[in-house]
Amino acid sequence: MIKARVIVTLKNGVLDPQGKAIQGALGTLGFGNIAEARQGKVFELSVDTSDEEAARAEIADMCEKLLANTVIENYAIEIA
Template identity: 70%
Template sequence: MIKARVTVTLKNGVLDPQGKAIEGALGALGFDGIGQVRQGKVFDLQLETADKAKAEAELKAMCEKLLANTVIENYSISLA
C-alpha cells in the first residue's frame, strides 16, 4: 500500500481570483507583508499496490484525466 499526495496549482500567468480574494482578506485581518497569494488543491490518495513505479504512472494518469486541468494547472506527485 502506497500513500501519495498530489498538489495542483495554477500555472504562472493564469489569473487567480480566489488567491486575490484571500490576499485581500489577509490584509483586512491585519496580516502585513503579503506580496501575492496563489491557491491550489491537495489530494491525499492511498493506492493498493506496493510498486512505486506503477503507482506513479497511475497517479500521473489520474492527474492528466481528472485531477488537474493541464491547460491551466501544474501538478506534483509525492509518494510516502
C-alpha cells in the same frame, strides 16, 4: 499500499481571483506583508500496490484525466 499526495496549482500567468481575495482578506486581518497568495488543491491518495513506479504512473494518469486541468494547472506527486 502506497500513499501519495497530489498538489495542483495554477500555472504562472493564469489569473487567480480566489488567491487575490485571500490576499485581500489577509490584509484586512492585519497580515499586510503578503505580496501574493495563490490557491490550489491537495489530494491524498492510497494506491493498493507495493510498486512505487506503477503507483506514480497511475496517479499521473489520474492527474492528466481528472485531477488537474493541465491547460491551466500544474501538478506534483509526492510519494509518502
